[in-house]
Amino acid sequence: MSLRPATAEPRWVRTLLLTITMLFLAAFLVTPLVAVFTEALRKGVAAYFAGFDDPAVRSAIKLTLLTAGIAVPVNVVFGLAAAWSVAKFEFPGKSLLTTLIDLPLAVSPVVSGLIYVLVFGLNGWLGPWLKAHDLQVIFAVPGIVLATVFVTLPFVARELIPLMQEQGTEDEESALTLGASGWQTFWRVTLPNIRWGLLYGVILCNARAMGEFGAVSVVSGHIRGKTNTVPLQVEILYNEYNFVAAFAVASLLAMLALVTLAAKSFIEWRMTSAPASPAVPGDPT
Amino acid sequence: MRLPRRQHSVLPGFGLTLGFAVVYLSLVALIPMCALFLRARGLGWMGFWSTVTEPRVLAACRLSFGAAFIGATLNAVFGFIVAWTLVRYRFFGRRFIDALIDLPFALPTAVSGIALTTIYAPNGWIGRALEPLGIKAVFTPRGVVIALTFIGLPFVVRTLQPALEDLEADVEEAAASLGASRPQTFRRVIFPAIVPALLTGFALAFARALGEYGSVVFISGNLPGKTEIAPLLIVTQLEQYDYAGATAIAVLLLVISFAMLLLINLLQRWSGRRHLRGM
Numbered sequence: 001m002s003l004r005p006a007t008a009e010p011r012w013v014r015t016l017l018l019t020i021t022m023l024f025l026a027a028f029l030v031t032p033l034v035a036v037f038t039e040a041l042r043k044g045v046a047a048y049f050a051g052f053d054d055p056a057v058r059s060a061i062k063l064t065l066l067t068a069g070i071a072v073p074v075n076v077v078f079g080l081a082a083a084w085s086v087a088k089f090e091f092p093g094k095s096l097l098t099t100l101i102d103l104p105l106a107v108s109p110v111v112s113g114l115i116y117v118l119v120f121g122l123n124g125w126l127g128p129w130l131k132a133h134d135l136q137v138i139f140a141v142p143g144i145v146l147a148t149v150f151v152t153l154p155f156v157a158r159e160l161i162p163l164m165q166e167q168g169t170e171d172e173e174s175a176l177t178l179g180a181s182g183w184q185t186f187w188r189v190t191l192p193n194i195r196w197g198l199l200y201g202v203i204l205c206n207a208r209a210m211g212e213f214g215a216v217s218v219v220s221g222h223i224r225g226k227t228n229t230v231p232l233q234v235e236i237l238y239n240e241y242n243f244v245a246a247f248a249v250a251s252l253l254a255m256l257a258l259v260t261l262a263a264k265s266f267i268e269w270r271m272t273s274a275p276a277s278p279a280v281p282g283d284p285t
Numbered sequence: 286m287r288l289p290r291r292q293h294s295v296l297p298g299f300g301l302t303l304g305f306a307v308v309y310l311s312l313v314a315l316i317p318m319c320a321l322f323l324r325a326r327g328l329g330w331m332g333f334w335s336t337v338t339e340p341r342v343l344a345a346c347r348l349s350f351g352a353a354f355i356g357a358t359l360n361a362v363f364g365f366i367v368a369w370t371l372v373r374y375r376f377f378g379r380r381f382i383d384a385l386i387d388l389p390f391a392l393p394t395a396v397s398g399i400a401l402t403t404i405y406a407p408n409g410w411i412g413r414a415l416e417p418l419g420i421k422a423v424f425t426p427r428g429v430v431i432a433l434t435f436i437g438l439p440f441v442v443r444t445l446q447p448a449l450e451d452l453e454a455d456v457e458e459a460a461a462s463l464g465a466s467r468p469q470t471f472r473r474v475i476f477p478a479i480v481p482a483l484l485t486g487f488a489l490a491f492a493r494a495l496g497e498y499g500s501v502v503f504i505s506g507n508l509p510g511k512t513e514i515a516p517l518l519i520v521t522q523l524e525q526y527d528y529a530g531a532t533a534i535a536v537l538l539l540v541i542s543f544a545m546l547l548l549i550n551l552l553q554r555w556s557g558r559r560h561l562r563g564m
Contacts, residue, residue, distance in 0.1 A: 006461030007454065007470070014374060021370040021382075024363045028435050029388050031410055032400035039403055078309050085303035088296050097306070099550065103314060106542040108496025109394075110516040111535045115317035117523065118324050118532070125320055150313055172296055182297035204390075211393025214498035218520060231395040231499070238399050238503065250396040257391035264391075265384040 036254045040247035051237075051248030059225045060233035060249075063141065067216075067229060068209040071148040075205055076198070079156025084190075087164030088172070101157050104150055113147050113218025120146075139221030144229065147215040152205045159201035160194060167193055200267045207260040211253055318539070325536040328529055336533035341509055342518060346537070348426060349515040353494035356433030357441075361487045364441030371442070372449040386443065389436045394499025401432055402504040424506030429514060432500040437490030444489065448482035448556065481556030488552060492545035496538060 004010065009017075041048050051057070082101060086094055104112065118124050120137035130137060137143045171193060175185040191198075213231040220227045228236065230253060237246035325333060336342065370376075371383050389397065405412045405422040415422055422428050452475060460470040498516040505512040513521075515534055522530040 006467070007457040009467055017366050017370050018374060018376060020363070021367045024367065025382060025385070027411060028431075028438060029385055031404050032397060032435070033388065033392070035400045035404050035410070036396060039400075078306060081302040081309075082306035085299060085306055089294055089299045089303070091299075091303065097310075099546070100310060100315065102546070103318075106492060106496075106546045107318075108498065108516050108519075108535075108538050108542065110498050110519045111321070111496065111539055111542075114519060114523065114531060114535050115321050118320045118528070119317050123528065146313070150317070153310075153313060169294070169296055176295055176297075185296075186298075207391050211391075211396075213393060213395040214516065217498075218523065231393045234393075234395050234399065235503075246399060250399060253393045253396045257388065257393070257396075260391045261384050261387055264387065265380075 033254060033258075036247055036250050039243060040251040042247075043244050047244050048248050048251075051245035054245070056225045056228065056236075057233055057245075057249055060228045060230045061252075063144070063228065064210050064230040066141070067145050067148050068206055070145050071152050071209045072202060072206050074149055075152050076156050076202060078153065079160050079201060080198075082157045083160035083164045083194075084186075086161050087167075088169050098161060101154050101161075104153050109151060109212065109214025110218055112150050112215040116143055116146055116150070116219050138219050139223065139227060141227065143219035144216050144227060147219045148209050148212055151212050151215050152209045155205035155208060156198065156201035159197050159204070163194055163197040164190075196267050196271050200264065200271075203260055203263050203267070207256065210256060321532060321535055321539065324528070324532045328533060332529065333533050333536070336530050337537055341513070342515075342530075342534060344510045345513050345515045345518040345534075348429060348512065349495055352426060352429040352433050352514070353491050353497075355430050356437050356494050357487050357491040359430070359434045360437045360441040360490045361483060364438055364486060364490075365445060365483065367438075368442045368445035368449055372446055387439050389439050394436070394497070395503075397435060397500040398432065398503035401435060401500065402428075405431055405504065423504055424508070424512060426505075426512055428504035428506070429501055429512060432504050433494035433497060436497055436500055437494050440489035440493060441483070441486035444482050444486035445479060448479045452478055481552060485549060485552040485556055488545060488549045492542060492549065495541065495545070 008014075040051070082097070085091075086098060117138055120126055120130060120143060122131065122138075124138075126137075137146070171189050172185050175189045176182075180188070210229075211231055212229075213235070216229055217232060217235070220229070220232055222228060222232060222236065224236070230249060234246050234250045234253070237243075237249060328336070337346075367386070371379060371386075402409075402423055404410050405415070405428065407413065407416050407421070407423070409423075412422055420427070422431060456474055456478075457470055460474045461467075465473065496516055498514075498520070501514055502517055505514065505517075507513050507517055515538060519531045519534050519538075522528075522534070
């Protein structure tokens with residue numbers, strides 16, 4: 001019998017803890033994931049693909065791609081601007097700003113949708129004006145995009161701010177001293193330095209943008225073929241007891257989640273194995 | 286530390302980036318949120334109070350708070366065990382499991398909702414095993430707890446992991462060499478060091494669970510007064526064009542969210558960690 005180090009648990013404790021971990025994660029994480037795919041394929045591959053042969057599903061996919069296609073770039077620009085000002089400069093109210101950026105994460109998705117209904121809805125602030133100009137935001141695509149922009153607002157900024165704070169301003173200062181312009185410095189020094197953190201934020205932002213349900217549900221109005229995103233279409237199919245189609249469409253989102261997790265793990269591995277590589281323009285790595 | 290009034294930095298773009306960030310944040314987030322509070326002011330104190338003390342609203346809030354609390358507690362216990370195993374033990378598939386912890390963040394809540402409902406339904410994989418025991422999960426408050434536990438798990442695990450990694454081995458060695466048994470070392474040395482992180486994770490999971498909508502509405506059955514959560518009640522009242530009712534509950538939820546955010550910030554300052562991975 002080998003002696004156990006004094007700072008390790010007895011073997012039976014370790015086995016117990018490992019078993020609890022496995023059972024808990026199996027019940028709460030693995031089975032839901034597996035269930036999505038088995039339910040989707042319950043009636044065979046043909047039925048699975050038949051689930052996508054529906055104009056409403058295809059228009060939902062288009063709307064989701066459009067929404068994420070707007071929300072992600074817009075929040076990348078915001079994230080870069082916010083991180084540049086917070087990380088590279090000192091100003092009063094800085095911690096208030098970083099707290100406010102995190103705010104959408106603390107707000108219930110339903111409330112996130114509601115605030116836009118109260119601004120743009122028929123009896124909201126801008127409701128009468130919008131009606132007079134024949135514009136519609138709520139129960140239309142602009143509302144969906146706005147609600148998605150709101151819930152995904154923090155993701156890029158909160159990755160970039162700590163990263164850029166850690167990196168300091170020396171690299172940029174040297175570039176400027178050597179005669180680079182502000183934009184050149186940003187593109188050739190800052191951006192290569194933060195590329196993995198930026199990609200990390202983009203991936204999380206995109207996953208949320210494509211998967212958001214509560215906020216979008218409140219502003220969408222559920223007009224079939226017009227204002228349904230993929231998650232909303234999943235809900236509709238499920239509530240119509242069209243389970244195979246619901247899970248088939250849901251399996252798309254589950255695959256997106258798996259790709260997101262894989263990319264996230266890869267970037268985490270990249271960021272820890274090559275910490276803050278010095279920026280060399282044209283660096284092949 | 287007092288900062289100089291104006292720091293002269295050679296870097297350009299301060300005005301542009303800060304200006305853009307502030308204007309964008311105001312337009313997208315702050316001004317719409319003000320709309321909510323202004324609308325709530327129109328209700329007056331009496332109107333607000335009479336709305337939030339309606340039996341249906343009270344029942345929804347009680348369920349939301351109760352289920353969020355139980356879910357966060359389950360996560361604190363099991364999330365601790367999961368984080369401990371992932372940090373301390375080496376076993377086959379550890380990296381894979383570690384990546385999987387973030388699934389509830391990555392999986393859209395509607396998908397989690399229908400998947401959990403299918404599994405815990407009486408004819409589902411786990412529901413089938415619970416049924417002979419007389420435990421009904423779907424369409425009961427238990428279902429709400431299951432969904433809220435699912436979505437809260439990563440918050441606890443991801444807050445605890447760095448705290449456990451930061452524990453110095455020599456402290457435990459010192460405790461052991463001074464004659465402490467392993468349970469004593471755990472209780473007196475390890476546990477006190479990670480309490481701030483555990484509380485932060487609990488608060489994050491609780492805050493998230495309080496506002497959660499997508500994963501709950503499928504599994505709960507949405508019976509008014511029984512399995513109806515507060516966020517769902519907001520949606521129901523909006524659909525009935527009861528803007529006043531929806532606004533009152535939303536303000537209540539929002540104020541609690543702000544309080545939780547403040548508490549979490551304080552807890553994180555206490556544990557010396559502001560930035561969380563993953564979330």
